[in-house]
Amino acid sequence: MSDGHVLVARQLTKRFSPDRPPAVDGISLEVSRGEVLSIVGPNGAGKSTLLQMLLGILTPDSGTVRIFGVDIIRHRRRVAHLINYASTDLSLPYSLSVRENLEVFALVYNLPQPGQAVSEMMERFSLEPLAKTKVGRLSTGQIARLSLAKALISRPEILFLDEPTATLDPEASAEVRQLLLEQVRKERLGLVYTSHNMREVERLSDRILLIESGKSVACGTRDALYGLFDCDNLEAVFIRSVNQARQDRRRDENADK
Ligand SMILES: Nc1ncnc2c1ncn2[C@@H]1O[C@H](COP(=O)(O)OP(=O)(O)OP(=O)(O)O)[C@@H](O)[C@H]1O
Ligand SMILES: [Mg+2]
Numbered sequence: 001m002s003d004g005h006v007l008v009a010r011q012l013t014k015r016f017s018p019d020r021p022p023a024v025d026g027i028s029l030e031v032s033r034g035e036v037l038s039i040v041g042p043n044g045a046g047k048s049t050l051l052q053m054l055l056g057i058l059t060p061d062s063g064t065v066r067i068f069g070v071d072i073i074r075h076r077r078r079v080a081h082l083i084n085y086a087s088t089d090l091s092l093p094y095s096l097s098v099r100e101n102l103e104v105f106a107l108v109y110n111l112p113q114p115g116q117a118v119s120e121m122m123e124r125f126s127l128e129p130l131a132k133t134k135v136g137r138l139s140t141g142q143i144a145r146l147s148l149a150k151a152l153i154s155r156p157e158i159l160f161l162d163e164p165t166a167t168l169d170p171e172a173s174a175e176v177r178q179l180l181l182e183q184v185r186k187e188r189l190g191l192v193y194t195s196h197n198m199r200e201v202e203r204l205s206d207r208i209l210l211i212e213s214g215k216s217v218a219c220g221t222r223d224a225l226y227g228l229f230d231c232d233n234l235e236a237v238f239i240r241s242v243n244q245a246r247q248d249r250r251r252d253e254n255a256d257k
Contacts, residue, residue: 012026023046027215047162047211083159085162086147097132121149155187159190165195177203
């Protein structure tokens with residue numbers, strides 16, 4: 001693409017209920033090849049809703065999402081093979097083994113060499129010792145690894161991850177971060193992800209989008225955000241920016257009364 005962006009979203013808005021404010025309110029963003037964009041904000045800020053619209057599984061009330069220039073809302077089938085998704089909420093077939101799960105997804109994604117793709121992922125995510133274990137018997141951390149393997153088996157150009165390390169212990173989180181970074185660097189994968197772990201976000205992100213009550217508060221590199229909010233760590237940026245956004249919102253609401 002001429003502008004180098006693999007994903008461009010403009011003015012996305014989604015309201016679930018007429019008597020509540022929009023869950024996502026006029027958010028725009030873009031992602032380049034090999035870039036990690038983190039979406040950060042308080043519980044209920046609209047991160048998962050935003051991710052679902054970027055993925056084309058939730059239709060926005062207004063706004064556009066283009067993946068490699070293709071409108072995902074109108075032509076999802078044309079770009080579906082270029083994107084993939086993993087989340088802690090995603091349920092994988094419980095009665096199938098780890099290997100069978102990957103085999104099913106290799107078929108679903110219509111991969112040219114499914115056996116090879118399954119073996120590669122089993123190795124990369126250290127799943128071989130669990131090959132015959134049924135998903136229902138895996139630990140949360142093991143499920144997280146399998147979800148990532150499932151998401152990467154289709155060799156997506158853009159990967160969306162909703163809190164991929166939320167259920168992992170510190171060592172497993174570090175391992176997943178390392179695997180993701182390798183993928184981003186090696187395959188020039190675009191990664192859009194959410195997390196409440198600010199230290200992780202600092203380490204992993206090229207840029208960070210801060211949202212509060214469905215609205216964009218700030219977007220930029222870690223250092224740009226430090227400068228903007230006069231802080232030296234992301235947790236402090238989070239607290240300061242969210243409080244500031246809430247105060248601004250209350251002031252505007254009172255002015256409207
Ligand atoms: N399917 C839905 N129907 C109605 N309301 C919804 C739906 N999904 C989300 N919401 C509402 O939209 C708002 C944003 O929710 P969302 O799940 O996007 O937040 P989040 O930033 O991902 O939060 P968390 O950090 O807790 O995961 C919340 O007020 C939530 O109650
Ligand atoms: Mg969420």
